[in-house]
Amino acid sequence: MANGAGSPRGPYRSGIKRREQIVNAAAKAFTAHGYDGASMRQIAADVGVSPAALLRHFQDKEDLLAAVLEWWARETAALGTGERSGLRGFNDLRALMRYHVEHRGLLELFIRLTGESANEKHPARAFIQQRYGKIVDMLVERLLGVAQAGEIPPIAHDQAASEIRALCATMDGLEIQWLLDPTVDLVGLFDQHLDHTLERWRQGRYVPGTS
């Protein structure tokens, strides 16, 4: 706090910095031990504050989880959703795989919380569901737009949804394979899978669609 003396914004700024330290320690704890396994007491100790001081920033563990998810969403906001238009826009997903390889901790946190969110009572479930739904919707719209622009043959909405669900599934599954076995070539496997998928779309060889 000493460095805040003389500057009216000092104490406020140091409060923000402390908050960031706590969110960072919580993200590490959730990654290592999961939400249920992480302890508020240990997170406080990792930051070097008392449990009471931690509670002045976050009233409970669920509040801290919300802050970790917000932070995670900010860190990864621009990924895979770049502004390149047309079929080329899907190439942003390659950058996403490269980002994962360079930020393994963020991916590990996300995959862990996703696995935990299979449980209907998990406090991260609504966030993970919404995020997944938004990404699927965005990619379906993008694929439909590519067809409307005439870059690929016409595609029905349910076909587009099936294609995008399978593509997202492949990304998640390959990420898991890489987390379990670092010798798996996540970037290479996805690159060739996407090459193949884009070529198939150009030729209009879509899966039939389910609904």
Add this chain to the structure above:
Amino acid sequence: MANGAGSPRGPYRSGIKRREQIVNAAAKAFTAHGYDGASMRQIAADVGVSPAALLRHFQDKEDLLAAVLEWWARETAALGTGERSGLRGFNDLRALMRYHVEHRGLLELFIRLTGESANEKHPARAFIQQRYGKIVDMLVERLLGVAQAGEIPPIAHDQAASEIRALCATMDGLEIQWLLDPTVDLVGLFDQHLDHTLERWRQGRYVPGTS
């Protein structure tokens, strides 16, 4: 234990039954709270035994996790690895998806422990890694065998590995989508994905392979 009187196998049999009850309660606890979040004390309470009695069956939580994983592997041993030969053998994977839908709890446990096993120190990691590796190897061998039998055009080993890794990834990813959103048609999405994949293999349109 009273029912064991007069039968020499009674006490032994009731010990086995108690052990099964504990493994079952532990599987539920790991599914709901994860490995780190599950408590030996609570598992003992769920079964109605003292913590000391629990420790006579399982010396610690890791020992109990090993028993849960063994039980899980036994329950799911025959799935997806049926004896149908040829390309038709891959249809066993459709039955696997139907099994998941009918046994959501088992899938939830597996996906949760898989997410946790992204952490290099997790005690389930070696088991999950080995199981994943065995399934990939088995399916790669099956695909190579199908090509050797002339049912599909020749395929190189690295191509076969890429195809199988992508197929397994799609299964895992669709399972996660269904766990997060029960309105996702896991069986239908996978059926059409597999139809499409088998047809593509018949035509020899493989992904190029990475190594």
